[in-house]
Amino acid sequence: MIKVEHLNKSFGDLHVLKDVNLELAPGKCNMIIGASGSGKTVLLKNLIGLLAPDSGDIWYGGHRLSEMDYDAKKSLRQKIGVLFQGCALFDFETVIGNVIFPMNFFTDWPEEKKRERARFCLDRVNVKDADDKYPSELSGGMQKRVGIARAIALNPDFLFCDEPNSGLDPYTSSLIDRLIHGITEEFNITTVINTHDMNSMLEIGDSIHFICGGTVMWSGDRHSILRTECAELRDFVGANVLARHVISESVSSR
Amino acid sequence: MIRRFLEATGSYCLFLRQVFRRPEKWRIFWRQFVLETDKLILSSIVIVGVISVFIGGVLVIQTASNMSNPMLDRMLVGYMVRETLVLEFCSTVVALILAGKMGSNIASEIGSMRISGQIDAMDMMGVNSAGFLVLPKVMSATFLSPLLMLLSFALGIFGGWCVVEMTEIIPPAKYLAGLKYSYNGFYLFYSGFKMALFCFLISSISSFNGYCATGGSMGVGASSTRSIVVTSILILLFDLIVTQLMLY
Ligand SMILES: Nc1ncnc2c1ncn2[C@@H]1O[C@H](COP(=O)(O)OP(=O)(O)OP(=O)(O)O)[C@@H](O)[C@H]1O
Ligand SMILES: [Mg+2]
Numbered sequence: 247m248i249k250v251e252h253l254n255k256s257f258g259d260l261h262v263l264k265d266v267n268l269e270l271a272p273g274k275c276n277m278i279i280g281a282s283g284s285g286k287t288v289l290l291k292n293l294i295g296l297l298a299p300d301s302g303d304i305w306y307g308g309h310r311l312s313e314m315d316y317d318a319k320k321s322l323r324q325k326i327g328v329l330f331q332g333c334a335l336f337d338f339e340t341v342i343g344n345v346i347f348p349m350n351f352f353t354d355w356p357e358e359k360k361r362e363r364a365r366f367c368l369d370r371v372n373v374k375d376a377d378d379k380y381p382s383e384l385s386g387g388m389q390k391r392v393g394i395a396r397a398i399a400l401n402p403d404f405l406f407c408d409e410p411n412s413g414l415d416p417y418t419s420s421l422i423d424r425l426i427h428g429i430t431e432e433f434n435i436t437t438v439i440n441t442h443d444m445n446s447m448l449e450i451g452d453s454i455h456f457i458c459g460g461t462v463m464w465s466g467d468r469h470s471i472l473r474t475e476c477a478e479l480r481d482f483v484g485a486n487v488l489a490r491h492v493i494s495e496s497v498s499s500r
Numbered sequence: 501m502i503r504r505f506l507e508a509t510g511s512y513c514l515f516l517r518q519v520f521r522r523p524e525k526w527r528i529f530w531r532q533f534v535l536e537t538d539k540l541i542l543s544s545i546v547i548v549g550v551i552s553v554f555i556g557g558v559l560v561i562q563t564a565s566n567m568s569n570p571m572l573d574r575m576l577v578g579y580m581v582r583e584t585l586v587l588e589f590c591s592t593v594v595a596l597i598l599a600g601k602m603g604s605n606i607a608s609e610i611g612s613m614r615i616s617g618q619i620d621a622m623d624m625m626g627v628n629s630a631g632f633l634v635l636p637k638v639m640s641a642t643f644l645s646p647l648l649m650l651l652s653f654a655l656g657i658f659g660g661w662c663v664v665e666m667t668e669i670i671p672p673a674k675y676l677a678g679l680k681y682s683y684n685g686f687y688l689f690y691s692g693f694k695m696a697l698f699c700f701l702i703s704s705i706s707s708f709n710g711y712c713a714t715g716g717s718m719g720v721g722a723s724s725t726r727s728i729v730v731t732s733i734l735i736l737l738f739d740l741i742v743t744q745l746m747l748y
Contacts, residue, residue: 296620323626334617348625351524 253302264460280457327397331408335381367395444486532636556659578678595698603706610710611720645699646692
């Protein structure tokens, strides 16, 4: 389980995260939602240790992230898969090379087995006939999928996805949502997803945390979100036409 | 200003410590080493060669035209060309050229990986990104660049010889005799050592600048410019220091 306690982070005068407290449920799709610029990416980078918090703690199980030494962090990171907002595929490697990359470092498997595992991951995310292409030759949706395949290459215990479906059409984005959800259940991974996409939230959000003004303003699941009392969250969710209908119905029926 | 300099030096040292951690897998290191050698050393052969041949030729003409005094033996032309090449041109001047070629290549490559998040992605896998990306470059540049120095020396001498043969500005036999006159093997070692040191500075400082790049493609451009300026100045400074220490 991942726990965040009193996390603060600022850049110069800009106080992005103010006293954030969170518990992320193991084996579930945890969603962090919020408007653009609300600090989702900054929170995620703090969670995975790419940014150091100004104050506050992040716990992985019984271990405090800030107290881990180089080796402990290194072995923790091998259990973490990350899909970055911009995918961050290695442009000096092919598609299959990208998926094999972490295996080269952390396994002693023979070449055959690595390719087999990479093929398995790529099949799982429905990337076919693109093994020898370079990332710059792929569409945005393909890049996301290859990014997911790379993230799950070493069977991680934790999967972090930063906006997995930004810039994708509704069909592909729901495909990717279901893909991540499926992987989460199949391999019993703790997944954390940053998004401002209402559809994916309602489709796969097992546990949802709403960030506004630098703090977690609301936590709950996808069933309770449409009946929320929290005005800011209602405005945020209500920006989606369908959800607006449901909300106004639930308000008028009270 | 002084504080910024100290800060940069401090983070450069920390960066080097990260670079020189033991590689996770030697096999990966050697594979990268070969790739980097191709990119940094082999691809520099043409430019170093062309420049050396021409400078060798020019040196012969200039030296000869400055030694028209009949009291001076014409053999001294060959001698002076050799000494100029080995003492200063083949290491310092060639290193300044490489500072532009290698430095901008390294800084922009690593800088664009930084701003596109690829370095973050490596760190998140638990890979030592500085070690994986930078160590092979530094090793290849440091240990193989003396070969470029030797090549430059040989081609400079050859360029001078071509001019002597074609123009008969001095008798070819005198040129060859001058080349052999009072030969000091230590100078070759001195020059090779300088070259290795300069290429270490070029590769590590450019990598450091790229690794710390921020602010999009403008930042990458700025980091590559900064690498060239800083390494050029440091090359001249260390040239002075090493020469004082080794030759005096
Ligand atoms: N490295 C940085 N330096 C300075 N300010 C930053 C930095 N990274 C983020 N910020 C600021 O922090 C705030 C939150 O940014 P963040 O990227 O977390 O937003 P986000 O919620 O992920 O938005 P989006 O949904 O558009 O991705 C922004 O105002 C941004 O300007
Ligand atoms: Mg973001």
